[in-house]
Amino acid sequence: MVSLGPRLDFRQTQQLVMTPQLRQAIKLLQSSNLEVSAFVEEELERNPMLEREESTAPAAPVAVECDSFEAASSPLMGEDAASPIEADWSSSYESGDALYPSSRGARADSWEDEGRSLEEIAGERPRSLRELLAEQARLAFGHPRDRLIASHLIALLDPAGRLPISDATIAQALGCETETVSAIRARMQRFDPPGLFCADLRECLAVQLAELNRLDPAMQALLDNLELLARRDTHALLHACGVDAEDLSGMVAEIRRLNPKPGASAEGEVAQLVVPDVLMRRLPDGTWLLELNPETLPRVLVNRGFHATAQTGARSKEDRAFLAEKLQAANWLVRSLEQRANTILRVAAEIVRRQEAFFRHGVGHLRPLILRDVADELGMHESTVSRVTANKYIATPRGTLELKYFFTTAIAGTRGGESFSAEAIRHRIRDLVDAETPADVLSDDAIVERLRAEGVDIARRTVAKYRDALRIPSSVQRKREKLAPAL
Structure with missing residues (x-):
């Protein structure tokens, strides 16, 4: 028989509690520079312990060393971009249409989100x-x-x-x-x-x-x-x-x-020009110099002089508690902004180091890269790298690009440890098809043989899948189309 009655049990569990400060830090990390600037402006108005920093000194840059080397034999990659990083981490429409006048505007979302999940907060913001x-x-x-x-x-x-x-x-x-x-x-x-x-x-x-x-x-x-x-x-x-x-x-x-x-106009908003978060340029010695864009760095300081004065004049317990709360919030915001800047710079530097072949030779030379690769190298969690690369842009010699577009899956090589970017392989398949003649149209099996001869271990079904994704017809249809003008 089972006895029924009240009982007192002890149970030990582990649970992650997201404080408002932690939620704020996470949101700052995944937000764009425009959203962060809007939030900082609100905090400057709301918190008397914060003041704007007048100094315009840029954050310390990161030098990414890329050694000189000869192009590899594979036409897919061209070279190996592996090299060390030396870094000093800082803590710190003009339309021309006379008939139609332009207008600009900006909107700042509310950051009053305590008690709601990140998914709920993100879902409320109209997409740009x-x-x-x-x-x-x-x-x-x-x-x-x-x-x-x-x-x-x-x-x-x-x-x-x-x-x-x-x-x-x-x-x-x-x-x-x-x-x-x-x-x-x-x-x-x-x-x-x-x-x-x-x-x-x-x-x-x-x-x-x-x-x-x-x-x-x-x-x-x-x-x-x-x-x-x-x-x-x-x-x-x-x-x-x-x-x-x-x-x-x-x-x-x-x-x-x-x-x-x-x-x-889109969702009532003006399309904003992309302002890169990270600036990249090549130095005479062949290294890449990365630095945070000073135009996107919110610069705030904790006004400790005001706090000392106000603390002296505080007469009630409520006044002292208010001052302590605002001081804590100001310190946390400054630290969160510094951590955000450092994390963006570190992740960008690692991406540049791994994708150096792209910056030298173009899109066809992207290396395989996943979030875990960067996370393991920097000692971060994959979710942190994912947040850093969202809505963040880097100005490179090949244009301004979003950080997340440097990630692409890998295809194993036939020579052991070498692997190839899936995007580079798609690019190579397109090149092979573009070079076809009516007398020599490549079947999927023939493409597999060509790629394996170049060191790519790829299956026929993968070639067929990539060919379909590229909207390339089958070899039979391509041959029919190439011969059609001669009929």
Whole structure:
């Protein structure tokens, strides 16, 4: 029989309690520089123990040494970027469209989040235009190389959604083909909202009209003569477009319904220019110099003089408790900002050290890299590295890139310890297919043999999967397409 009745038991358990200070530190780490700056401004107004630091001295830079070496035999990687780091860790749209004036603005989210989970807090913040575009890019492009290029294009957008830099310039910076950048850019111009990534107002309006299936020859002629529209030269417009006055009036009305600055609003926010958190440049001796961008570093100090004065004048227990609470909050914020800066710099330096071949030779030379690699090297948890690389950008000789795009999975090599980036292998598969002739179209098995001859241990099903992700037809269909012009 089982006896029923009250009983007193002792149980020992372990539980992680996230204090408000710990929650604040975690949120600071994963927030962008704009969000951190907004939060610091609020704290300066709210906490009398904090004051703005007037000094503009930059944080200590990090020198990343990359030894000279010969290119390796494999065309996938080109070289081995492994080398030591010597670091002194510091503790510390101009649119041109006269018809459409631009506007700028910013919004700071509330940081009053005690008692709520991080997931709840993150879910309440409206996503920015760049986050929406990044999500669309992940869905539109299966090739990591294409995603990296798309990320670079997103970073180059100005507040109006314009991208006036030529495809050739971008391709040269990233070390890839101009045709690849042009194709990705053309596809991204159809993202929501349509008309982004265009060089000027004419192209922006043309993309939106094409999306509405209204870009006929008459409308194209109107777009080619926007200066006449601005001068209200109706007679010249009628002649240029070859339409009557009624049709011209309707065409102008259609254009006025379009969005001349599709990047100027998303979820009620203005598209902000990407400001890199880390600056990178190459020194004459071949090393890379990394330093935190002083423009993104909130500089605050604890006003201990004010605290001493206020403490002397405090008469009640409540006043002294208030001063102690504000002093503790100020100290914690300063330490959290210093730790955030140091962690970003350390993670960025390790990424640069491991991906040095990319900075020398371009996208096709990304090395395999996962969060655990960086975390183990720096003695951090993977979740910390994940937070650091989210919404953080680095200005490099190949453009401004988000830190998380340097991570790519690995494919084992046939020569033992050497491994290859999955993105580099996809890039190589694309190169092999592009070099095909009608008489020599490579099957998936033939591609496997080519890659294994280059030291890549890859299965046929993996090649087929990568080929499908690259939207490359089968060898039978490719051969049929190559022979079609000769028929």
